[in-house]
Amino acid sequence: MIPLAERIAATSVAIEARSAGDYLQREIRPRLFKAFDEERLDADLHEISRSVRVTRSERVTDAFDLVGGRRNFDRDPALADLRMPDGGWITFSAVLRPNRETLEILAYTFERVFRSDAQPRFVRFDYNVPDHDNDKRGLRSHVHPGNDDMQLPSPILAPHELIELLLGEMGPAADRAPRTKGR
Amino acid sequence: MKLKSVGRFELAAVIALSNDTGAWMVVGADDPRVEGEDLAREIAAVTMTSVEVVMIDEPTQLGALSSATRDRTIVFVAVEGAERLPLDEQRSVLKRDRSATLVMPIKALAGLATRSPHFTSWIGSEVHVVAEDRFLDQESRNSRLAALRTKYGMSDHELIASTTAGRAPEDPEIAEWLVLIERGDLLQKSAR
Numbered sequence: 001m002i003p004l005a006e007r008i009a010a011t012s013v014a015i016e017a018r019s020a021g022d023y024l025q026r027e028i029r030p031r032l033f034k035a036f037d038e039e040r041l042d043a044d045l046h047e048i049s050r051s052v053r054v055t056r057s058e059r060v061t062d063a064f065d066l067v068g069g070r071r072n073f074d075r076d077p078a079l080a081d082l083r084m085p086d087g088g089w090i091t092f093s094a095v096l097r098p099n100r101e102t103l104e105i106l107a108y109t110f111e112r113v114f115r116s117d118a119q120p121r122f123v124r125f126d127y128n129v130p131d132h133d134n135d136k137r138g139l140r141s142h143v144h145p146g147n148d149d150m151q152l153p154s155p156i157l158a159p160h161e162l163i164e165l166l167l168g169e170m171g172p173a174a175d176r177a178p179r180t181k182g183r
Numbered sequence: 184m185k186l187k188s189v190g191r192f193e194l195a196a197v198i199a200l201s202n203d204t205g206a207w208m209v210v211g212a213d214d215p216r217v218e219g220e221d222l223a224r225e226i227a228a229v230t231m232t233s234v235e236v237v238m239i240d241e242p243t244q245l246g247a248l249s250s251a252t253r254d255r256t257i258v259f260v261a262v263e264g265a266e267r268l269p270l271d272e273q274r275s276v277l278k279r280d281r282s283a284t285l286v287m288p289i290k291a292l293a294g295l296a297t298r299s300p301h302f303t304s305w306i307g308s309e310v311h312v313v314a315e316d317r318f319l320d321q322e323s324r325n326s327r328l329a330a331l332r333t334k335y336g337m338s339d340h341e342l343i344a345s346t347t348a349g350r351a352p353e354d355p356e357i358a359e360w361l362v363l364i365e366r367g368d369l370l371q372k373s374a375r
Contacts, residue, residue, distance in 0.1 A: 049190035
């Protein structure tokens, strides 16, 4: 059987965009605007404009960082830029490398923080740079289900897919009651 | 009249939100042709519709061009003769079903409120210049300001004094500096 790490690597996708700036303009910001317009995002237009951008990558030569909101390791609400109506927020960064007409996804971290009394408090999708310790363990792409020390394998998603996922409704379908199993 | 410095996305988003009201938005740019194209692309991405760029080669054609395109989202670009646009005289034919953005040289913004008081009041007495993303947050704004102070060898106070006295250089960067320190009201003086 093909090893899990290889199967996960096969889920990566080349993003069709002329440049990281083009991707920001056509796929990222319109999704944030739609979320703002539908009141899934509480941040105002100026905050979105200011906090979501593309810059030359700090870590990888010839690549670009797509950044959404300030780094917020302590999950401090005062540092949240892309706030959501439940009192939570999203924050993200991705490293993208342009190759002719596409962008290669090199690494990312996308976190959705929920309101302070929520369980779990957050969920985070990470995709590490190649040769990271996690890569050697077959966990280059993983999800933290509300626990910084717990890593579960995850497919590789495109940044615009992660934004849609994290700004979307993750609770039960509207016609189904919330449920809690076990204690 | 208030001059606001905003990011291109923010401006496009505001235009998208008021698209169905046929509102007008006025934007100043160093190079109106380039800004017109950039802004049209950004508005098209946000509204997920097509946006046309229409050049106003002859100022008196403004009303006719607007009427002919009133049901589409348009970015008008005026370069030559932007100071002669008959915005007040033709205001009755500027009513639209979809929004219009008028991009003109920053210098032409200066006397807008004096030349076309009714139009200016109709658009909420607010005009815009686009700030590049990298200058949008406080930290970047501060480093940009530091670079401008070094380049011109002046403090903000000295800039205000020399602009008020009509002695400031006629550079686009001076206009940018004034906007960054929220003294866009002095643009009129720097443009003399």
